[in-house]
Amino acid sequence: MWHSATVRLSLGFVALAIFCLGIADLSITAHEPWHELLRLLQGLVQPDISAVDDLGVALLRTLAFAFVGVGLGAAAGFLLALAFRSRLVRSACAFVRAIHELFWALIFLQFFGLHPLTGVLAIALPYAGVFAKVFAEILEETDPLPEHVLPAGSGRLSALAFTRLRDAWPHLVSYTSYRLECGLRSSAVLGFVGMPTIGFYLESAFAQGHYNTVGALLLLFYVLIATLRLWVRPLLVPVYLVVAPFCLGSGLPIVWSNVSRFFTEDIVPAPLRHGEGVSGLASWFGDLMAHEALPGIWHTLVLTQIALVLTGILALVLYPLVSRHFFQRRFDQNRTHRSGNAKPGNRLAHLLGHGLLVVMRSTPEYLLAFILLQLWGPSMLPAVVALAIHNGGIIAHLVGRRSNEVNLRPDAPQGLERYAYELTPRLYGPFLALLFYRWEIIMRETAILGILGITTLGFYVDSAIQEIRFDRAMVLILITALLNIGVDVFARHLRAKLRLRHTANCEP
Amino acid sequence: MSTLALIDAVADYGHQRVLGPLNLTLKRGERVALVGKSGAGKSSLLSVMHQHWRGRGAALMPQELGLVASLSVFHNVYMGALAMHPTWYNLVTLAKPFRRDVAAIRPLLERLSIDDKCWARAGELSGGQRQRVAAARAIHQGGEVLLADEPVSALDGPQSETLMVELTRAYPTAVLAMHDVELALRYTDRVIGIAEGGIALDAPSVQLTAQDLLPLY
Amino acid sequence: MLKRLTLALTVLLTAPVASAETFVFTAIPDEDETRLQQRFQNVADYLEEKLDVDVRFVPVKSYAAAVTAFRNNQVQLAWFGGLSGVQARARVEDSRALAQGVEDAEFMTYFIAHQSTGLEEGEGLSDEMRDMTFTFGSKGSTSGRLMPEYYLREAFGQPPEEVFSRVGFSGNHSRTISLVASGAYDLGAVNYTVWENEVEAGNIDTDQVEVVWKTPHYPDYQWTIRGDVDERFGAGFADRVREALLNMEDPELLESFPRSGFIPASNDDYAIIESVGKELGLID
Known part of the structure; x- marks a missing residue:
């Protein structure tokens, strides 16, 4: 077992994470963390929405931004996916998706201001990059033969529509609907920087400790996500897409001169603006690197490493919750008339497991970190736990789903032995592929959590923006993007080396 | 040529x-x-x-057939003629086939005894049926x-004879x-x-x- | 579907042709953000009545966002903190401070401590504070960041990160109080009006947290208006705005800020803030 490269790599990762644990600040500094948690729980039990201006409008805006942003992102991403062979397109997509939507929002806020376009582009742009990549992978995985045998002279579009697109369509649709759920989370979180979505009120309510309002808003948000399947119907989607742009609100008019000012003035490094030349630039850059970028990079890497390994552990522990090999599935009854086997206790456990994972993955990690930070005080701990809960929930869900495709022999062992001998070894490859796939996402989220006060790169980006120094902010955002791209390339390299296959369509 | x-x-x-x-x-x-x-x-x-x-x-009928499993038999056969129609026509056909194409393809399917499967998805057919669909596509494509x-x-004896006749007649x-x-x-x-x-x-x-x-x- | 999206985008870009002559203002109150829109709508209605133009209030999330909106001419009038006002005026030509709250001429920051620190009420900045944890308010706040940092550096001769074992930014004053009250931080710096109001409202357990030092007075919040409003809304518009602000007497309106009234202010009143900002490297 120790000869397997996969096992050695995994242990290496765990060892690295343990080392990082030693140097990371993970203390709970709140004296009464459970008291705050209790208040939050009380808020969830006694929700109160009277302190919010126009809750209906906030919900409408949350939905509208998600639909318009994801719609534009998917359309642009699809077109880009067709040109994904081009190195330029690939790099451009890698770049736009390496920057978190909150950073995009902060950038667009500088020149579009509080115009709906800020929120729409903040979602559409990085989503287009993600869509392009995943759509291209899905199209790649379709059977190339039907297209190959088409008569010479079949138009490109016809050929695409009849063969690869047709084949990939269900996967494209299911991935897009998954991203719509992500879009709702993003849309909500954009409220934290001033977009008129539900996050705007959530942040205010939290800031003032109005937990009853927090509880109400959180519950509403969960209901929105949990019922997604009920109201997002194939026939209704075009209607939503047409209506959504009119529900974004008017915001404030765009002053186009601000756009040119942003590019010709705001983001030009201060020494160049003040005519201090290259030597001034060098010392400015050196100072920025030494005091902000390098500490930020270091903390981002440390936090990412811990969060990644904890995410993996959590996913491995939790996937049995949604696996039919451990808990009977409800519809087994109808399907096979083995209803005698389905113990009601099992069914309940299955439902609870599913519910737990749904809550885990539908809480935006940003929100989760924010909550935990209030409860435990400032350290890396809230961030690590938030990232692990959110991402662990997603991977557990996907691995669990994958386990349901495994057919065990009738006399396979039960319980822990089944877990350790039958399932986990079979699922470990896909699991690792998913985890490496999410590495880049975890790092992007790690960086953004800096805005909450954890000293990752986002902390320094936020500081620069609060000090109205966009030249510094832009450099730091670019560094963040490069770091993400680097991790993505490295992860892809590892996946290729270990020959870990993953199917794009099951991958968020 | x-x-x-x-x-x-x-x-x-x-x-x-x-x-x-x-x-x-x-x-x-x-x-x-x-x-x-x-x-x-x-x-x-x-x-x-x-x-x-x-x-x-040249038309190719590969051993793996190259059918699109999620498309109907009709559409798979129609694909042999993609190059003969403008793109818009092909896209409309994807949603709703034109009567004259159905009229052209139906008899071909009848000759190969799979006309009852005209609107079934290719992925739902048996191996022999799928092979006849691929052949129908090649015949519909026509060429040199x-x-x-x-x-x-x-295919079994009589069926393979029929198909060989059709194929060699088409090309x-x-x-x-x-x-x-x-x-x-x-x-x-x-x-x-x-x-x-x-x-x-x-x-x-x-x-x-x-x-x-x-x-x- | 593509065509539909393009159409939607076009609509999106052209839809907000709000009347060009709407006078827009923003404000970040130093506490109580509940029903912000509703409360400031009353202020907007008041200004609308006095100024005879459409007035609209827009809520923002941070001082920086307020400065950006002001600079981008998306808002023409803003209730800024001391530092953000200086930052904004440096970026918009001819913009000027119109009025400040009665309390703002002699503003203060309170340093507060959790009872477990053993620090005495009113004992001042002492060496006992070294290696404790400390939180500012928001990064761009005058009373929660700029002035406390200034006085800390003056007292200890070192930047705060070297004095304390941990330095955080709570985000706002209310949160600073609750973080110190819960013991998440040993010490915090808070806007004095927020503290006084919260104590009065009975929201603070003074057994858990107490004021250990009050800074000297400095100027803080003020109304700042863009220089080009006269051009846009008619000659003497800025002066009429100032009149309206100074004459605001309805306690319900003033409660939103919360101030007991407004008095005249000028850019020069904030020279001290500007020099401190430069000294701390927060202003270029």
């Missing part, structure tokens, strides 16, 4: 040469059977031919030369890789035997018996 020729054609799989170099000339109206044991290079040769002659109206890899391997020139030697000799007028990536035998069918081809297997 008078003749089709391959000159010094090769095919590589990775670093390994699986075919050629070989030279081959095909006259219009010739029906050629490719025979040889599996792995000898028949499929590779067909694929090389398709590469070279696709632009000159048909390149078919084991076109009747999944003046054809290259058919076949393992059923008897059938091959009856429907073709030239036999090319392939062994170890090269041409081991090239003779008119009338001069050969099934016995003569045994050494190739």
Whole structure:
């Protein structure tokens, strides 16, 4: 077992994470963390929405931004996916998706201001990059033969529509609907920087400790996500897409001169603006690197490493919750008339497991970190736990789903032995592929959590923006993007080396 | 088109040469059977031919058929004619087929006895049915030369006879890789035997018996 | 579907042709953000009545966002903190401070401590504070960041990160109080009006947290208006705005800020803030 490269790599990762644990600040500094948690729980039990201006409008805006942003992102991403062979397109997509939507929002806020376009582009742009990549992978995985045998002279579009697109369509649709759920989370979180979505009120309510309002808003948000399947119907989607742009609100008019000012003035490094030349630039850059970028990079890497390994552990522990090999599935009854086997206790456990994972993955990690930070005080701990809960929930869900495709022999062992001998070894490859796939996402989220006060790169980006120094902010955002791209390339390299296959369509 | 020729054609799989170099000339109206044991290079040769002659109206019916599982039988057959219609027409057909295309394809499906499956998805059919759909597509495509890899391997006697008749009627020139030697000799007028990536035998069918081809297997 | 999206985008870009002559203002109150829109709508209605133009209030999330909106001419009038006002005026030509709250002429920051620190009420900045944890308010706040940092550096001769074992930014004053009250931080710096109001409202357990030092007075919040409003809304518009602000007497309106009234202010009143900002490297 120790000869397997996969096992050695995994242990290496765990060892690295343990080392990082030693140097990371993970203390709970709140004296009464459970008291705050209790208040939050009380808020969830006694929700109160009277302190919010126009809750209906906030919900409408949350939905509208998600639909318009994801719609534009998917359309642009699809077109880009067709040109994904081009190195330029690939790099451009890698770049736009390496920057978190909150950073995009902060950038667009500088020149579009509080115009709906800020929120729409903040979602559409990085989503287009993600869509392009995943759509291209899905199209790649379709059977190339039907297209190959088409008569010479079949138009490109016809050929695409009849063969690869047709084949990939269900996967494209299911991935897009998954991203719509992500879009709702993003849309909500954009409220934290001033977009008129539900996050705007959530942040205010939290800031003032109005937990009853927090509880109400959180519950509403969960209901929105949990019922997604009920109201997002194939026939209704075009209607939503047409209506959504009119529900974004008017915001404030765009002053186009601000756009040119942003590019010709705001983001030009201060020494160049003040005519201090290259030597001034060098010392400015050196100072920025030494005091902000390098500490930020270091903390981002440390936090990412811990969060990644904890995410993996959590996913491995939790996937049995949604696996039919451990808990009977409800519809087994109808399907096979083995209803005698389905113990009601099992069914309940299955439902609870599913519910737990749904809550885990539908809480935006940003929100989760924010909550935990209030409860435990400032350290890396809230961030690590938030990232692990959110991402662990997603991977557990996907691995669990994958386990349901495994057919065990009738006399396979039960319980822990089944877990350790039958399932986990079979699922470990896909699991690792998913985890490496999410590495880049975890790092992007790690960086953004800096805005909450954890000293990752986002902390320094936020500081620069609060000090109205966009030249510094832009450099730091670019560094963040490069770091993400680097991790993505490295992860892809590892996946290729270990020959870990993953199917794009099951991958968020 | 008078003749089709391959000159010094090769095919590589990775670093390994699986075919050629070989030279081959095909006259219009010739029906050629490719025979040889599996792995000898028949499929590779067909694929090389398709590469070279696709632009000159060659249709390929590969062994894996190349059907789109989620599309109906009608649409799979219609795909043979994609090049004959403008893009908008093709896209509309995807949503709602035009009556005249249905009228053109129906009789073809009837002749191959799969017209009852016209609107079934290709993925739901049996192996023999799928093979007939792929053949129907090739017939609907039409053109100068048909390149078919084991076109009747999944069909029983009478059905394979019908299909061979239809295929050879639709294309003046054809290259058919076949393992059923008897059938091959009856429907073709030239036999090319392939062994170890090269041409081991090239003779008119009338001069050969099934016995003569045994050494190739 | 593509065509539909393009159409939607076009609509999106052209839809907000709000009347060009709407006078927009923003404000970040130093506490109580509940029903912000509703409360400031009353202020907008008041200004609308006095100024005879359409007035609209827009909520923002941070001082920086307020400065950006002001600079981008998306808002023409803003209730800024001391530092953000200086930052904004440096970026918009001819913009000027119109009025400040009665309390703002002599503003203060309170340093507060959790009872477990053992620090005495009113004992001042002492060496006992070294290696404790400390939180500012928001990064761009005058009373929660700029002035406390200034006085800390003056007292200890070192930047705060070297004095304390941990330095955080709570985000706002209310949160600073609750973080110190819960013991998440030993010490915090908070806007004095927020503290006084919260104590009065009975929201603070003074057994858990107490004021250990009050800074000297400095100027803080003020109304700042863009220089080009006269051009846009008619000659003397800025002066009429100032009149309206100074005459605002309805306690319900003033409660939103919360101030007991407004008095005249000028750019020069904030010279001290500007020099401190430069000294701390928060302003270029």
